[in-house]
Amino acid sequence: MTTFDPTAESGSEEEKPQGQGKLKEQKQALKVLDVRQFTVSPDDDDIRIDRWFKRHMEDVPFNVVSRWSRTGQLRLDGKRVSPGDRVNAGQIIRVPPAEIERPGRAVKARTDLSQDQIDFAQELVIHKDKAAIVVNKPPGLATQGGSKTNTHLDGLLDALTYDAKSRPKLVHRLDKDTSGVILLARSPGAASYFSKRFSGRTARKVYWAIVMGVPDIADGIIDLPLSKQPGSGGEKMHVDEENGQAAKSRYRIIERAGNRACWVELQPFTGRTHQLRVHMAAIGHPILGDGKYGGKEAFLTGSISRKMHLHARRLRIEHPDGHNLDVTADLPDHFADTIENLGLDLELGDLPLDEKKPGGKAVRKQQGRAHAKQIRKDKRGERRGRGENEGQPVKAGKPSKRVRADAGKATHKKALPHKVKTKQALVKKPK
Numbered sequence: 001m002t003t004f005d006p007t008a009e010s011g012s013e014e015e016k017p018q019g020q021g022k023l024k025e026q027k028q029a030l031k032v033l034d035v036r037q038f039t040v041s042p043d044d045d046d047i048r049i050d051r052w053f054k055r056h057m058e059d060v061p062f063n064v065v066s067r068w069s070r071t072g073q074l075r076l077d078g079k080r081v082s083p084g085d086r087v088n089a090g091q092i093i094r095v096p097p098a099e100i101e102r103p104g105r106a107v108k109a110r111t112d113l114s115q116d117q118i119d120f121a122q123e124l125v126i127h128k129d130k131a132a133i134v135v136n137k138p139p140g141l142a143t144q145g146g147s148k149t150n151t152h153l154d155g156l157l158d159a160l161t162y163d164a165k166s167r168p169k170l171v172h173r174l175d176k177d178t179s180g181v182i183l184l185a186r187s188p189g190a191a192s193y194f195s196k197r198f199s200g201r202t203a204r205k206v207y208w209a210i211v212m213g214v215p216d217i218a219d220g221i222i223d224l225p226l227s228k229q230p231g232s233g234g235e236k237m238h239v240d241e242e243n244g245q246a247a248k249s250r251y252r253i254i255e256r257a258g259n260r261a262c263w264v265e266l267q268p269f270t271g272r273t274h275q276l277r278v279h280m281a282a283i284g285h286p287i288l289g290d291g292k293y294g295g296k297e298a299f300l301t302g303s304i305s306r307k308m309h310l311h312a313r314r315l316r317i318e319h320p321d322g323h324n325l326d327v328t329a330d331l332p333d334h335f336a337d338t339i340e341n342l343g344l345d346l347e348l349g350d351l352p353l354d355e356k357k358p359g360g361k362a363v364r365k366q367q368g369r370a371h372a373k374q375i376r377k378d379k380r381g382e383r384r385g386r387g388e389n390e391g392q393p394v395k396a397g398k399p400s401k402r403v404r405a406d407a408g409k410a411t412h413k414k415a416l417p418h419k420v421k422t423k424q425a426l427v428k429k430p431k
Helices: 015-034 049-056 062-070 115-123 153-160 188-199 275-282 291-298 333-341 361-388 419-426
Strands: 036-039 092-095 125-128 132-137 179-185 204-212 219-223 226-228 237-239 248-257 261-268 310-318 324-328
Touching: 049 062, 115 125, 115 153, 125 324, 132 153, 132 324, 153 179, 179 188, 179 324, 188 310, 204 275, 204 291, 204 333, 219 275, 237 275, 248 275, 261 275, 275 291
Parallel strands: 179 310
Antiparallel strands: 036 092, 125 132, 132 179, 204 261, 204 310, 219 248, 226 237, 248 261, 310 324
């Protein structure tokens, strides 16, 4: 019996084909041994299989996953699968043998955190449970990295692993100069759960801001579509009535500082980039310190800080355990100092949170019924008027108000020929 030795350099013409065949068989046997199988966990239920690889096998790029799918090497419960197919808890994913890394391909390694960085990150935590971590982000710290951003919250998340198997994941973001509540998910399942609450707009976010001047309407809705401003490289947003994405915000005045500024509560009902900043600037009351959208008019003189005065004060969101997670974040020093310098009362800040957002399904149905009822009533009045006033001069009556079914506010949609009129027409006063 001939034993193949892969180091042998010579042999008869008849021995070579036999040896090559055995080498092929050995390689195939090794491949079978190296095939890996993974059971889908409940946390990964109903995610795309390419997302599963991103979560659990970060070193496998998308193009490799696609190639494995095309060649039938990637299997789900023994069947061929596409990268976009979804997996269910308990299913078996068959993954081909690991490929030898090609020369010159750099693998990005995560930098170890210093003890000071670990301490700093852990000091930001204001809530922790088995599914979520909530931090109070300071102003000036970016949420994620960029071309010129090396220090950011995402880069500190290794410090917040605690007893979990993996680092927490960002569920949403705040602008670099905005402070306050940021939610982190401690598992892929929790990340999926919380993300659906944000995308479904059931999460309630409350911001505090100091704005320039005092709006005429104390409690108003701003309903203005937004898009990226041309020529800004995507760094700036603007109001775009024709092509913008729908954006709606609510503001409520908490307290005035004379006529030069006031403290407001803001609630975004949609999640557009810089939404609150653009909306407040659009109605003529930019956020204090927001030179990007308010220009030089967004600053006060004297000892008032020139930093942005926008703070994510509160977040209320459904928790995977079935209860509501409701957390608040304290103000940063510069904002608290401004509250004191302007003579405002900090205890007035937390206004009652409405149980339902304006414009919800129940509200729209109720308003639709009310509108239809009003139309029927007006028609009955017209018929009676024709009978009673026949032969008499007709007096002009007061027209009924037309109610917007989607917002629950009196309609203020007008042509926008003049800047001042525009700002007055943008705010809708609650009925």
